[in-house]
Structures are given as C-alpha cells and as structure tokens.
Amino acid sequence: MMAFVLIYFLLSYLLSPNINDFRATSKIIGIMQNGLFMYLAYYTIAHSPKINNEFLSQSLFLITMLFLVHNMNLLGIRPSNLFDYEWLRDGTAIFRISTNKDLFIKFINYQVIGMNALYGICFYLSKVCLDRKKVILYSIVALQLVLTSGARQAIFGYLIIVILRCFVLNNQNLKIQNLIQKTKYLIIVCVAVFLLLQILPLLGINYLTDTLSAGDRGREILLAMGMDLFGEYPIFGTGIGGFNHTYPGMLYPHNIIVEILCECGIVGFIILLSVLIFHSRYNKITLLHLASNNSFIFLIVAALGIRVMVSDDLMTSIGLFSAVIACTHRYQQPQYYV
Numbered sequence: 366m367m368a369f370v371l372i373y374f375l376l377s378y379l380l381s382p383n384i385n386d387f388r389a390t391s392k393i394i395g396i397m398q399n400g401l402f403m404y405l406a407y408y409t410i411a412h413s414p415k416i417n418n419e420f421l422s423q424s425l426f427l428i429t430m431l432f433l434v435h436n437m438n439l440l441g442i443r444p445s446n447l448f449d450y451e452w453l454r455d456g457t458a459i460f461r462i463s464t465n466k467d468l469f470i471k472f473i474n475y476q477v478i479g480m481n482a483l484y485g486i487c488f489y490l491s492k493v494c495l496d497r498k499k500v501i502l503y504s505i506v507a508l509q510l511v512l513t514s515g516a517r518q519a520i521f522g523y524l525i526i527v528i529l530r531c532f533v534l535n536n537q538n539l540k541i542q543n544l545i546q547k548t549k550y551l552i553i554v555c556v557a558v559f560l561l562l563q564i565l566p567l568l569g570i571n572y573l574t575d576t577l578s579a580g581d582r583g584r585e586i587l588l589a590m591g592m593d594l595f596g597e598y599p600i601f602g603t604g605i606g607g608f609n610h611t612y613p614g615m616l617y618p619h620n621i622i623v624e625i626l627c628e629c630g631i632v633g634f635i636i637l638l639s640v641l642i643f644h645s646r647y648n649k650i651t652l653l654h655l656a657s658n659n660s661f662i663f664l665i666v667a668a669l670g671i672r673v674m675v676s677d678d679l680m681t682s683i684g685l686f687s688a689v690i691a692c693t694h695r696y697q698q699p700q701y702y703v
Contacts, residue, residue: 366640366643366644366690367400367401367404367686367687367690367691369640370400370637370640370683370686370690371396371397371400371401373633373636373637374393374396374397374400374605374629374679374683375393375397377602377604377605377628377629377633378390378392378393378604378605378606380604381603381604381605381606381607382603382604383603383604383605383606383607383610384604386606386609386610388606388609388610388616389604389605389606389607389609389610390606392605392606392609392678392679392680393605393606395679395680396605396679396680396683399680399681399683399684399687400683400684400686400687401687403683403684403687403688403691404687404690404691405691406687407665407684407687407688407691407692408691408692408694410488410656410658410660410692411656411657411658411660411662411691411692411693411694412656412657412658412694413657413658414657414658416658418488418489418491418492418658418660419489419492419499421485421488422485422486422488422489422503423485425481425482425484425485425488426482426485426503426506426507426510428481429478429481429482429485429510429514430510432477432478432481433453433478433510433513436453436456436478440456442456444513450512450513450515451515453475453478453513453514453515454475454514454515475514475515475516476514476516476518476519476676478510478513478514478516479510479511479514479515479516479518479519479520480516480518480519480522480672481510482506482507482510482511482514482519482523483507483511483519483522483523483526483668483671484668485503485506485507485510486503486504486506486507486523486526486527487526487664487665487667487668488660488665489503490526490527490530490661490664491530491660491661491662491664491665492659492660492661493655493659493660493661494659504527507523508523511523517675518671518672518675518676521671522667522668522671522672525667525671526664526667526668529663529664529667530661530664584619584620584675587615587617587618587619588618588619588620588623590608590612590615590618591608591618591620591623591624591626591627592623592626592627594607594608594611594612594627595623595626595627595630598627598630599630599631600630600631600632601629601630601632601633602625602626602627602628602629602630602632602633603627603628604628604629605628605629605679606628607627607628608624608627608628616678617677617678617679619675619676619677620673620674620675621673621674621679621682621685622634622674624678624679624682625637625679628679637686640686641686641689644689644690644693645689645693648693648694650662650693654693656692656693660692662688662689662692662693665688665692666685666688666689666692669684669685669688670685673685
C-alpha cells in the first residue's frame, strides 16, 4: 500500500508539466525519501518489542529542551520568567525576517519544538496501561513546552490528544450506556477547554485567542489560492509542485487535502483516499486498534493529522500515510480490538 502511494506521487510528478521545475523536483525527492523513512520509523515504533513508549517520550522531551537552549544561545534572548510564552515566537519572527529562511526552518523553527513536545506526550498516552502520577507529570511538562514553543497547532493538538485519551480511548467510558453520564463527561471537557482559553490571555498568550476570534489570514489566503487552483484543474490537478509553480514564492497551501486536490485533482484524491479505506477495511482497523506494542494507533495518527491539516507540505505530510499503513500492518496481529 505504501509503495502504491509513493508510485502514484511519482507518476503525478513525471506526467506533470512541472517536471523541470526545481521546487517540484525537490518536492518529489522529499516525498519519496521521507515517505519511506517515516514508514520504516513508524513500523519500528509500532511493532518492535524493544521500543519503550515512555523512553521515547522522555527522549522527545529532552530533545525539545535542548533545542530550546540552542535557540536561546543562537538568538541571544531569554524568557523573562517561567510563564513567558512569547519570547521564542517573537524572537524567531525577528530572526526569520532578517536572515535566511531555510536556516530558520532547519535550526530554530518554533513549530519543531511544539510538535516534538506534542509527539512526546502522544507516545506516552498511547500506552494502554498508564501510571496516573506519570500522566500528570508528563502532561505538565508537555503543556509547558508547547506553550513555550508558541506553535498553535501543537497547543490545540495537545488539548485534542489529552481529551481523546481521557474521554474517548478509555474503555470504562466507552462501556457507559447512560446518556446522562456521557453528557457529563462532554460538559466537563467543554468547560475545561473554555477555562483554559480564558486563562491563556492572562498569562500573556494572545496568539491563540486572536486566532480563534480573527482567524489566520495568511493560511486562509493560501487555502483560497489552493481551491482556486483546484477549480482551474479539477480532474488531474497541476501535478506535484504545481502550487508553487503557479504562485511563485508560495510553497504550499498549509492543508494536505487542499494540496492533494490542487496538485493531484479529484482523481488523485479519490485514489489516495481509496488506498486508506481499503487498507483500513482489510486490516479491520477500529478506533481502539492497538499496535503490536499495545499502543493506540489513533492517538499517533491524530497528532499527525492535526499537523498536516494546518501546516507543512507533502514532503512532511506523507508521514500521515506512512504512519497509518505502517502502524496497522497485519504482519503481527494486534492483540486487542474493540
């Protein structure tokens, strides 16, 4: 299935008018390399008995902290206090404007910090058996790191992942037949999210509430551009790299669905969606599907899904296909289904 996905993207590039475009060539190379590498990585994480989810989470938290220290030294700035959640985002914005953008993306991208912290808590919470004290500890560490990063998708992703694990991927809650009891859980979650959004501005975190109230005009414009391009080439799209080729300087529309539609057309979208549907039905994937190491696949896929819906292009978004196909491979039967 993964080979089929990669072959499709390769054909979409070879048959497109963008084949001589440098960005398109770089993009297809990135899709092929990252798609294969991420497949192998997620297969190892999901099926190797030697992979310890908690150790993986600790490693990601440590890497994130080291990355923060690196950014402090590189930018020459420091947070004013423990609850200063604006320093990194503001500091990287200044650096991004004044220097090479590629350097910014590779070395001081605040989104890398936020997503690593999100994946850290995600891998621990994906375990079936959790230690309550460690859940609290790791959740606090992850929350502090994602807030410090200033990456909005990581912060919203953190809330979604924690809510999914506590109120959806919870066997006791799923067995509750009483509608009133389920409604109570839903109300508690809604109130908690509402209170958090009220508290964040008091801590100086305004970019989240500003996004909720006014939206993200930059991404909204890119999405509109992508849909306009899809409207012009609805059947087969413009080919890999077509978005950048049509709008020089605009690399991608920041949404995997819009990107596939405008570069692969409705035909490509249906083909790729059919691959995921066929794979899911063949492997009998359910919401509580567990990998060979007893990890909830849905949590890992949800964290990736949050990222690809608001950021990155297919060179990174290909990881969503890699994770779904690799983690649910039938080579070793999952131990548990609901």
